[in-house]
Every structure is written in C-alpha cells, then in structure tokens.
Amino acid sequence: MTQDTLPPLRTSFLRGCRASLPFVLVILPFGLLFGATATEAGFNMLEVLGFSFLVIAGASQFTALQLMSDQASTIMVIITSLAVNLRMAMYSASLAPYLGRAPRWQHALIAYFLVDQVYAVSVADYETHPQETLSHKLAVYAGAAFAVVPFWYISTVAGAVLGRTIPPEFALDFAIPITFLAMIAPALRTFAHVAAALVSVTVSLLLAFLPVGSGLLVAASCAMVTGAQVEKWQTRRRAR
Amino acid sequence: MTGYSTLNIWIIILALGVGTFFLRYSFLGLVGRRPLPEWALRYLRYTPVAVLPGMVAPLVLWPEATGGTPEPARIAAALVTIGLGLWTRNVLLSIVAGFATLFVGLFVLF
Numbered sequence: 001m002t003q004d005t006l007p008p009l010r011t012s013f014l015r016g017c018r019a020s021l022p023f024v025l026v027i028l029p030f031g032l033l034f035g036a037t038a039t040e041a042g043f044n045m046l047e048v049l050g051f052s053f054l055v056i057a058g059a060s061q062f063t064a065l066q067l068m069s070d071q072a073s074t075i076m077v078i079i080t081s082l083a084v085n086l087r088m089a090m091y092s093a094s095l096a097p098y099l100g101r102a103p104r105w106q107h108a109l110i111a112y113f114l115v116d117q118v119y120a121v122s123v124a125d126y127e128t129h130p131q132e133t134l135s136h137k138l139a140v141y142a143g144a145a146f147a148v149v150p151f152w153y154i155s156t157v158a159g160a161v162l163g164r165t166i167p168p169e170f171a172l173d174f175a176i177p178i179t180f181l182a183m184i185a186p187a188l189r190t191f192a193h194v195a196a197a198l199v200s201v202t203v204s205l206l207l208a209f210l211p212v213g214s215g216l217l218v219a220a221s222c223a224m225v226t227g228a229q230v231e232k233w234q235t236r237r238r239a240r
Numbered sequence: 241m242t243g244y245s246t247l248n249i250w251i252i253i254l255a256l257g258v259g260t261f262f263l264r265y266s267f268l269g270l271v272g273r274r275p276l277p278e279w280a281l282r283y284l285r286y287t288p289v290a291v292l293p294g295m296v297a298p299l300v301l302w303p304e305a306t307g308g309t310p311e312p313a314r315i316a317a318a319l320v321t322i323g324l325g326l327w328t329r330n331v332l333l334s335i336v337a338g339f340a341t342l343f344v345g346l347f348v349l350f
Binding site: 025026029042043047050051054055056057059060061063064066068069070071074077078080081082083084085086087088089090091092093095096099100104107108110111112114169170171173174175176177178179180181182183184185186187188192193196197198199200201203204205208215216219220221223224225226227228231232 | 242317332
C-alpha cells in the first residue's frame with residue numbers, strides 16, 4: 001500500500017472490528033453483572049434496558065444502581081453518576097482533531113457510541129494510520145463500535161433474565177464493590193492517582209454521616225484537586 | 241426498585257442518558273476543535289479514581305447486607321481484588337478472584 005492508493009472503506013471498518021473484538025470479553029461479564037444486579041435490586045426489564053441503551057456507560061450505571069440501593073436522593077444519583085463520566089469529555093476532546101470535521105449528525109452518532117473501548121481502539125488506529133481520510137477514520141470508528149456495543153445490550157438482557165434465578169446467599173450486593181475495586185487498581189498508575197484514591201476513601205469515610213451521596217461528592221472533589229495538584233508538583237520538580 | 245416511583249426512575253435514566261451524551265458530544269460538536277486547556281485535562285484525568293474509591297470504601301467496611309457490621313469475608317474479598325488488580329493489572333482476573341474469596345469466606349470459612 002502506498003500513500004496515494006488508500007484501501008477501500010471496508011478494510012478500515014473490518015480493521016476497527018478486529019481491534020475491538022477482544023474487548024467483547026470485558027464487556028460481556030460487565031453487562032451480565034449489571035443486568036443481574038439491577039434485577040436483584042428490583043428494576044424491571046424495561047428499566048434495565050433503558051440504562052444500557054440510553055446511558056451505555058458501565059461504571060456510571062453501577063454507580064446509579066448502588067446509590068439507588070442506598071436510597072440516595074434523585075439529584076445525588078444523577079450528579080454522582082455523571083461525575084463518573086466526566087472522563088468522556090476528555091475522550092471527546094482527544095477525538096476532535098481527528099473527527100471534528102465530520103457533519104453534526106455524525107458527531108451525534110460518534111458521541112452516542114463513545115465508550116472506553118471504542119475510544120481506545122480508534123485513537124490507537126488514528127495514530128498508526130495518519131494518512132487515512134476522514135471517511136476511513138469514521139469507518140474504523142463504526143467498526144470498533146459495531147464489534148462491541150451490541151454485546152453490551154445483549155449481555156445486559158441476558159443478565160436481567162439470569163438475575164431472577166440467582167439466590168440471595170450469593171451476595172450479589174458485593175458485585176459492585178468488587179467490580180469497582182478491580183477497575184480502580186490497574187488505574188493507580190502514578191503517585192498522583194494513589195494520592196487521589198486515598199483522599200477519596202478517607203474523606204468519604206469521615207463524611208459517612210451526611211445524607212447518602214453528598215459526602216461522596218465532597219470526597220471526590222477533594223480527591224480530584226489532590227490528584228491534579230500532586231501531578232503539578234511532580235512535573236515542576238522534574239522540570240527543575 | 242423500592243423507594244423510587246416509576247417516574248423517578250425514568251427521570252434518573254433520562255438525565256443520565258442526556259447528560260452522558262452531552263459529555264461525549266461536548267468537544268466534538270459544541271466547543272469545536274480548540275484543544276482543552278492543560279489544567280482542565282489535569283482534573284478530568286482523576287475523576288474515576290476520585291469518585292469510585294470513595295463510593296466503595298463504606299460498602300466494604302459497613303455492608304448493608306450485614307446490617308453495617310464489618311465482615312471478614314467481604315474485607316478479604318476486597319483486599320484480594322485490589323492486590324491482584326495492582327499486581328496483574330487484569331480486571332477480569334481480579335473480579336473472579338474477588339468473588340472466589342468472597343464465596344470461600346462466606347460458605348466455607350465463616
């Protein structure tokens with residue numbers, strides 16, 4: 001392949017599919033777990049589906065589920081669950097240089113399918129294939145989304161059906177803490193991340209007496225500032 | 241879901257759906273192609289690690305299923321999950337090992 005003979009769009013689409021296919025293994029158990037825990041918590045099939053179709057963001061769906069099990073106020077559930085998704089604004093910003101010239105309706109579609117795995121696969125592909133056109137980039141994105149997102153819907157439904165059959169002794173209430181701990185641990189890459197996590201835990205435990213969710217919001221704000229400040233100090237020290 | 245009316249549940253689902261959509265759409269569609277300022281990126285980088293540990297900590301120490309008293313099986317499961325996650329960086333493996341520890345703790349040991 002030379003610079004001036006670009007491959008057909010189908011090739012890009014399939015490359016996106018292939019790259020994101022391994023992530024199906026990650027999506028399936030999370031979807032099953034969400035469907036099952038949501039059903040155990042008392043949501044009906046339509047509500048479970050509503051979450052997975054309209055939100056498609058595992059961590060924030062689990063957050064909403066947990067806070068609602070704790071009887072947090074509606075506004076607390078919404079604010080805290082959205083806070084978990086703030087990172088997606090960062091994904092949006094990092095995709096803008098590649099896909100910003102697409103028409104508005106395509107921006108809307110890109111935004112709907114912007115989940116962690118699709119983002120990671122697409123950006124990695126754009127960096128390794130800088131010569132490809134906007135159409136090729138969109139084809140890669142479509143392929144990456146096509147390979148994983150349907151499995152999120154399917155596994156959520158499967159989990160909701162299975163959830164009814166899981167007896168309460170299996171302590172599914174603890175599925176959410178285990179899932180989050182497993183997601184957090186690999187994210188503790190730097191000292192700044194560790195410091196943020198420790199502040200989050202400490203402040204949240206200290207403020208546990210406040211109405212559900214409000215202590216967590218204070219804890220999360222303190223932790224974000226901690227992470228950002230520690231990172232700033234470290235870059236400054238390294239620059240010296 | 242007890243404690244929430246059907247309307248309330250759908251308000252939450254729709255607000256999360258619309259809010260998440262606009263977070264994803266934000267810089268692609270609304271803000272244009274200007275790059276995010278460095279300080280904003282710095283804060284956004286730490287959101288997951290700022291929210292999730294604070295949410296999990298009381299659930300591990302004071303689980304509702306035991307009426308809020310600390311329970312060895314759940315604490316052990318949490319420690320195994322974090323330990324394995326830090327060591328292997330493998331999310332699925334950590335979840336499986338965490339559940340295994342929880343079940344061994346609940347059904348065999350205690």
